[in-house]
Amino acid sequence: xxxxxxxxxxxxxxxxxxxxxxxxxxxxxxxxxxxxxxxxxxxxxxxxxxxxxxxxxxxxxxxxxxxxxxxxxxxxxxxxxxxxxxxxxxxxxxxxxxxxxxxxxxxxxxxxxxxxxxxxxxxxxxxxxxxxxxxxxxxxxxxxxxxxxxxxxxxxxxxxxxxxxxxxxxxxxxxxxxxxxxxxxxxxxxxxxxxxxxxxxxxxxxxxxxxxxxxxxxxxxxxxxxxxxxxxxxxxxxxxxxxxxxxxxxxxxxxxxxxxxxxxxxxxxxxxxxxxxxxxxxxxxxxxxxxxxxxxxxxxxxxxxxxxxxxxxxxxxxxxxx
Amino acid sequence: xxxxxxxxxxxxxxxxxxxxxxxxxxxxxxxxxxxxxxxxxxxxxxxxxxxxxxxxxxxxxxxxxxxxxxxxxxxxxxxxxxxxxxxxxxxxxxxxxxxxxxxxxxxxxxxxxxxxxxxxxxxxxxxxxxxxxxxxxxxxxxxxxxxxxxxxxxxxxxxxxxxxxxxxxxxxxxxxxxxxxxxxxxxxxxxxxxxxxxxxxxxxxxxxxxxxxxxxxxxxxxxxxxxxxxxxxxxxxxxxxxxxxxxxxxxxxxxxxxxxxxxxxxxxxxxxxxxxxxxxxxxxxxxxxxxxxxxxxxxxxxxxxxxxxxxxxxxxxxxxxx
Numbered sequence: 001x002x003x004x005x006x007x008x009x010x011x012x013x014x015x016x017x018x019x020x021x022x023x024x025x026x027x028x029x030x031x032x033x034x035x036x037x038x039x040x041x042x043x044x045x046x047x048x049x050x051x052x053x054x055x056x057x058x059x060x061x062x063x064x065x066x067x068x069x070x071x072x073x074x075x076x077x078x079x080x081x082x083x084x085x086x087x088x089x090x091x092x093x094x095x096x097x098x099x100x101x102x103x104x105x106x107x108x109x110x111x112x113x114x115x116x117x118x119x120x121x122x123x124x125x126x127x128x129x130x131x132x133x134x135x136x137x138x139x140x141x142x143x144x145x146x147x148x149x150x151x152x153x154x155x156x157x158x159x160x161x162x163x164x165x166x167x168x169x170x171x172x173x174x175x176x177x178x179x180x181x182x183x184x185x186x187x188x189x190x191x192x193x194x195x196x197x198x199x200x201x202x203x204x205x206x207x208x209x210x211x212x213x214x215x216x217x218x219x220x221x222x223x224x225x226x227x228x229x230x231x232x233x234x235x236x237x238x239x240x241x242x243x244x245x246x247x248x249x250x251x252x253x254x255x256x257x258x259x260x261x262x263x264x265x266x267x268x269x270x271x272x273x274x275x276x277x278x279x280x281x282x283x284x285x286x287x288x289x290x291x292x293x294x295x296x297x298x299x300x301x302x303x304x305x306x307x308x309x310x311x312x313x314x315x316x317x318x319x320x321x322x
Numbered sequence: 323x324x325x326x327x328x329x330x331x332x333x334x335x336x337x338x339x340x341x342x343x344x345x346x347x348x349x350x351x352x353x354x355x356x357x358x359x360x361x362x363x364x365x366x367x368x369x370x371x372x373x374x375x376x377x378x379x380x381x382x383x384x385x386x387x388x389x390x391x392x393x394x395x396x397x398x399x400x401x402x403x404x405x406x407x408x409x410x411x412x413x414x415x416x417x418x419x420x421x422x423x424x425x426x427x428x429x430x431x432x433x434x435x436x437x438x439x440x441x442x443x444x445x446x447x448x449x450x451x452x453x454x455x456x457x458x459x460x461x462x463x464x465x466x467x468x469x470x471x472x473x474x475x476x477x478x479x480x481x482x483x484x485x486x487x488x489x490x491x492x493x494x495x496x497x498x499x500x501x502x503x504x505x506x507x508x509x510x511x512x513x514x515x516x517x518x519x520x521x522x523x524x525x526x527x528x529x530x531x532x533x534x535x536x537x538x539x540x541x542x543x544x545x546x547x548x549x550x551x552x553x554x555x556x557x558x559x560x561x562x563x564x565x566x567x568x569x570x571x572x573x574x575x576x577x578x579x580x581x582x583x584x585x586x587x588x589x590x591x592x593x594x595x596x597x598x599x600x601x602x603x604x605x606x607x608x609x610x611x612x613x614x615x616x617x618x619x620x621x622x623x624x625x626x627x628x629x630x631x632x633x634x635x636x637x638x639x640x641x642x643x644x
Contacts, residue, residue, distance in 0.1 A: 137437075
């Protein structure tokens with residue numbers, strides 16, 4: 001069994017060994033750039049961990065891991081255009097650095113690069129892997145579309161919100177695990193079990209992120225605490241509050257949404273969350289998904305011993321404050 | 323053997339039978355929209371014609387034809403954003419109708435749709451088909467990048483220009499033919515021969531288009547005659563003229579590039595082309611590529627009788643004035 005740290009090293013090496021064409025350089029530079037900005041490489045690590053669960057030769061799973069990581073970074077380039085985001089991992093986003101047209105096109109060719117990685121897989125597993133990868137990619141696009149639409153909409157239900165984060169974030173974790181299992185020759189039932197683990201843990205991660213945005217330790221949380229509040233982002237917490245708050249508190253919430261003094265906005269909105277016990281309610285929801293995830297993992301027909309690293313990694317991620 | 327008209331009917335039916343998901347509707351509507359704008363369906367027809375050359379069951383080649391046509395239409399959506407084009411086939415372009423963000427994302431999911439079509443191919447031919455498709459898609463992106471860069475550049479050589487149109491346009495015709503051959507189980511040598519045919523005929527088509535922009539019959543040419551001249555587009559004709567023109571004519575050409583009276587600009591620029599015999603020089607170049615294409619087709623180890631429809635279609639396209 002490999003530890004997450006070992007897997008990450010394997011992934012970093014594999015990424016550094018990718019040879020993109022040198023010409024046209026403005027097309028390929030953004031790809032090397034975004035791939036080298038780092039990140040925790042969770043998704044390719046999940047591909048390899050899933051393959052490792054079944055004792056596969058990890059070399060054979062690397063193309064799938066690279067396909068997933070390349071696809072993920074491609075979505076970051078295009079999402080940053082759509083979200084008008086000037087920064088990515090603290091550096092200039094691709095469209096800021098190379099312009100929007102270049103960022104669209106480099107993203108497009110990056111999608112081709114992911115497909116090229118995938119096509120390196122063994123013929124025996126190729127068709128299943130393609131089906132998983134394509135369904136995953138399609139879900140991620142649907143999630144981004146819903147995310148954009150929800151920004152414009154007045155009312156979004158909690159069910160709709162969870163479906164959106166499922167598509168935008170969780171499907172890719174589920175897809176990564178299923179892909180790893182398929183490459184390792186796991187049975188369809190086991191691959192599906194791992195998909196369920198990944199998808200549900202992904203929803204739990206995102207809900208955890210919603211909670212940490214308000215209640216995270218500013219010293220440890222990677223992003224600005226209160227960032228979602230400032231942006232009036234429709235998170236689980238905001239949607240729950242809107243469901244539960246009385247009329248006068250809804251008026252206060254509406255007032256706060258326009259508050260330009262951001263510190264004041266954060267503290268007043270947090271008071272409302274506290275009044276309605278939103279942190280605990282959100283935690284209950286979050287834990288329901290992480291439990292579903294771990295149940296799927298328990299049901300997996302693999303010796304418990306082999307699940308150790310995956311459980312460790314998931315717990316670390318669930319208990320993170322950053 | 324199927325005639326081009328029969329193949330086009332097969333393709334139209336297959337396109338109409340594609341079921342895109344209904345939700346989120348704003349993500350999928352642009353796909354149905356652009357796929358229904360029509361066009362000559364040359365690329366998927368070439369896939370099927372190539373397969374038909376080897377007597378394949380065309381049903382088996384349809385996923386490849388749909389992958390190629392879907393990919394082509396995806397590039398139209400993204401190209402129209404980059405080129406700021408308000409119209410496509412006389413109708414609103416996707417980003418005009420749905421906005422840029424939506425057009426980026428619908429394009430992205432359309433690329434996934436092409437990959438889904440491709441993944442329906444028989445396992446026996448899947449890996450080769452993926453390799454051809456991915457190399458083709460990559461080339462098309464490179465061509466679009468070069469096309470954008472050439473607009474900004476002062477000097478572009480004829481060699482660079484032909485490499486750009488090869489990538490942007492011709493590679494997809496070559497890829498379509500190679501894919502059809504591979505799906506039909508043709509030998510690698512035959513598939514490569516057909517690739518050469520498609521790529522070279524594609525370059526010839528584009529050079530023909532450059533010539534028709536200036537010398538086409540306004541009644542028959544689908545686009546505005548002189549459109550390239552108005553846009554100061556670096557076509558084969560303009561690049562040849564720049565190579566050959568004397569200093570005073572270069573000054574005149576520079577003056578015309580700024581001329582806002584477009585009729586005057588077209589007629590004066592055409593006079594310069596006539597003076598240096600550019601039409602004939604461009605035709606020589608164009609014919610060299612179409613000869614290369616037909617030589618590749620002659621070398622193909624398939625009874626001449628079976629090549630008839632492909633030769634007919636190519637000649638029609640080469641002698642078109644629209």
